[in-house]
Amino acid sequence: KAGVTQTPRYLIKTRGQQVTLSCSPISGHRSVSWYQQTPGQGLQFLFEYFSETQRNKGNFPGRFSGRQFSNSRSEMNVSTLELGDSALYLCASSLSWTGINSPLHFGNGTRLTVT
């Protein structure tokens, strides 16, 4: 079974631009979550989608948005990029609510650098 696939692996953008990241979950997984990983703040939850609906949202500004398609694939968009948005963006998928019977599986991330 293929794991969580994220594209692209690396991105370099200029401040003020926007960016879209893509995630394909493990086959059969309907929940897709996004996390931001930085050396200073660690791993922080962005949002989670299930059956094309956003169920949970973290404490990030409205510049961060996402969506999920009917095939469970998900995209994350960041508009008006700031230098502080430079981070590793991780996508994770699970069958349903995360727990012992439905653990979260992460992709290898998209490394975004904002210059």
Add this chain to the structure above:
Amino acid sequence: QQQVKQSPQSLIVQKGGISIINCAYENTAFDYFPWYQQFPGKGPALLIAIRPDVSEKKEGRFTISFNKSAKQFSLHIMDSQPGDSATYFCAAAPKGAQKLVFGQGTRLTINP
């Protein structure tokens, strides 16, 4: 109250030794406690997980010890090997919430 505090930040252990990483939480609504292992350039990979109704769970060389009254849990790596050198994260999630709260991570180095 949503925080998970992890210690130490870094740890050096000799090959064959026991590596111990500790985490503490305050939110009593947390119902699920996984540990993740992350190698450079890779995403976190689930190592082992526990629910609060169990005090200990062992999978191979990895053991989680859970103390519900103290709101603490720890990861023990027995017979640590150089291949275990990685960053380890504890995490917690409330029941029915699709949101993991992560500790700050522990960089583990196993010296050969």
